[in-house]
Structure formats: C-alpha cells, structure tokens
Amino acid sequence: MTLQLNTANHDRDVVGMTYVYPVVSRRAGGVSVGINLNPNHACDWHCAYCQVPGLVRGSAPAIDLQLLHEELQSMLERILHGDFMQQHVPESCRTLCDIAISGNGEPTGCRDFAAVVRTIVTVMRSFRLAIPLRLITNGSYADKQTVQQGLALMATCGGELWIKVDSATVDGIRRINGVSLSPERLFHQVKSMSEGCPAWIQTCMFAWDGLPPSTPEVDAYLALLTRLKADSVPLQGVLLYGLARPSMQPEAIHLAALEPLWMEQLAARIQAVGYPVRLSL
Numbered sequence: 001m002t003l004q005l006n007t008a009n010h011d012r013d014v015v016g017m018t019y020v021y022p023v024v025s026r027r028a029g030g031v032s033v034g035i036n037l038n039p040n041h042a043c044d045w046h047c048a049y050c051q052v053p054g055l056v057r058g059s060a061p062a063i064d065l066q067l068l069h070e071e072l073q074s075m076l077e078r079i080l081h082g083d084f085m086q087q088h089v090p091e092s093c094r095t096l097c098d099i100a101i102s103g104n105g106e107p108t109g110c111r112d113f114a115a116v117v118r119t120i121v122t123v124m125r126s127f128r129l130a131i132p133l134r135l136i137t138n139g140s141y142a143d144k145q146t147v148q149q150g151l152a153l154m155a156t157c158g159g160e161l162w163i164k165v166d167s168a169t170v171d172g173i174r175r176i177n178g179v180s181l182s183p184e185r186l187f188h189q190v191k192s193m194s195e196g197c198p199a200w201i202q203t204c205m206f207a208w209d210g211l212p213p214s215t216p217e218v219d220a221y222l223a224l225l226t227r228l229k230a231d232s233v234p235l236q237g238v239l240l241y242g243l244a245r246p247s248m249q250p251e252a253i254h255l256a257a258l259e260p261l262w263m264e265q266l267a268a269r270i271q272a273v274g275y276p277v278r279l280s281l
C-alpha cells in the first residue's frame with residue numbers, strides 16, 4: 001500500500017531514517033523535512049501537551065553527522081528529483097516548504113549543535129535550496145557556545161527560530177512545561193536566542209480541568225511580551241496555538257481545547273502589545 005502523508009500523520013518512522021522524516025505540515029503549508037536529533041525520545045522539559053510518545057527526561061545523544069548528511073541528501077534527492085511527492089503526498093501539498101530541526105525532544109541539547117547546523121546547511125547549499133531552516137526549541141540551552149554558533153550560522157542563511165513560551169509564572173511553567181524555571185530566566189533565554197537569529201515566540205494555550213488560563217497567568221504572559229517589546233528584543237511575532245492534536249503524556253486527561261473566541265481575544269491582546277500573531281486553532 002502506498003503511504004499517503006497528511007496532516008494527521010506525523011509518524012517520524014515513515015521513511016525508516018534515524019534523523020530525517022518528511023511531514024505534511026499545517027504550520028508550514030506543505031511538505032516539511034524534519035530533522036529529529038532526539039531518536040532517544042529525551043527532553044529536558046516535560047510539556048503536558050507534548051506529542052512525543054515514550055517521552056523521557058534527558059538530552060539528545062551524540063549525533064552521527066555523516067549519517068545525518070546522507071539521510072538529508074537522500075531525502076531531498078527523492079523529494080526534488082525523484083517521485084516522492086507523487087508517491088506519498090496529496091497533490092495539493094506538493095511544495096517543499098522548509099527544513100525544520102524539530103524532533104522527539106529538545107534539539108539544542110546535543111553535544112555539538114553548531115556541527116549539526118553546518119551539516120544541514122552544507123546539504124541545503126548543494127541543492128541550492130532557498131527555503132527556511134527552522135529550529136523549534138524550548139530555549140533552555142541558549143547559553144551554550146555551540147548553540148550560539150549554530151544560531152549565527154542559521155542567521156546567515158534564512159534561519160528562523162520558534163521559541164516556546166507557554167507561561168510566565170513559576171507555577172505555570174512547572175505545571176505546563178514540567179520544569180523549574182523563573183520568568184527572569186525565561187526572559188533571558190528568549191532574548192539571548194532571538195538576538196542570535198530571527199525568532200518567533202511559540203505559545204500553546206489550553207484549558208486545564210475545564211478552566212482556561214487564569215487572569216494572573218494571562219497577565220504575566222502579556223507582561224513578559226511587553227517587557228520583551230520594551231527591551232527591543234527582535235522578535236518577529238507570536239505563533240499562538242490551540243490544542244490541535246492529543247497529548248501523549250499522562251497529563252492529557254487534564255487538557256482540552258479552548259473556545260475559539262477565547263483564543264481570538266488573547267491574540268488581540270498580544271497584537272495590542274505590538275507583536276503580529278499567527279493563530280492556529
């Protein structure tokens with residue numbers, strides 16, 4: 001049977017590679033080539049909404065750069081010069097949109113992130129690709145030298161970051177992201193990473209046990225954005241998501257999508273801070 005990828009099928013094993021997987025992405029509006037640096041399903045965070053099955057605490061293992069190079073080259077060859085699109089992708093989505101460093105855990109936790117970016121950029125250049133290279137990150141390794149070097153390289157070739165900010169209170173971050181992190185540290189991470197490469201904030205909002213985020217929660221979130229704006233942190237805007245797909249974590253029983261009106265009102269308040277918003281319900 002020919003496998004048709006669609007927006008509901010994000011199975012990272014469909015092509016049998018270790019690091020590279022194709023996905024039809026509603027975020028990107030076509031085919032995105034994903035780079036999964038966490039085949040061990042390990043992350044330093046534990047987000048309540050995380051869609052990674054078998055998520056464990058930890059960091060990315062050592063990356064086999066030669067294998068990453070070969071897999072990415074092979075995948076792009078099949079997409080650009082082979083029949084991959086015709087075989088596997090619905091006709092309406094046969095556009096290669098981006099390459100996204102986004103996998104089953106936090107990618108920047110690998111030992112040499114800069115070497116990973118160099119490898120990806122080398123392959124992209126060999127195909128003369130002018131599509132974005134995106135990094136989806138929680139920002140927790142912002143201060144590592146190899147991360148800053150990787151960001152600097154991304155910035156020279158159309159790179160873009162999506163940095164997670166789901167809450168700006170200690171309690172909210174602990175409950176939603178499963179990590180002990182102060183709002184001050186969160187501010188620093190977002191500032192540090194977005195100064196290295198053009199960045200969007202990525203926010204997921206949902207109801208917990210039937211209740212939307214509290215007024216103090218929302219106010220703290222907007223206050224963080226306001227502070228980033230006042231500090232001239234060079235953010236492109238906010239990607240605001242609802243709960244589109246089910247969480248694979250035990251916390252899933254607490255979570256539910258918010259009313260579209262609630263999300264639209266939050267989007268309007270973010271815009272009032274001065275940031276463009278892309279809302280995905």
Ligand code: SF4
Binds near residue numbers: 044
């Ligand atoms: S940062 Fe990403 S991979 Fe890690 S737990 Fe959160 S959603 Fe999952």
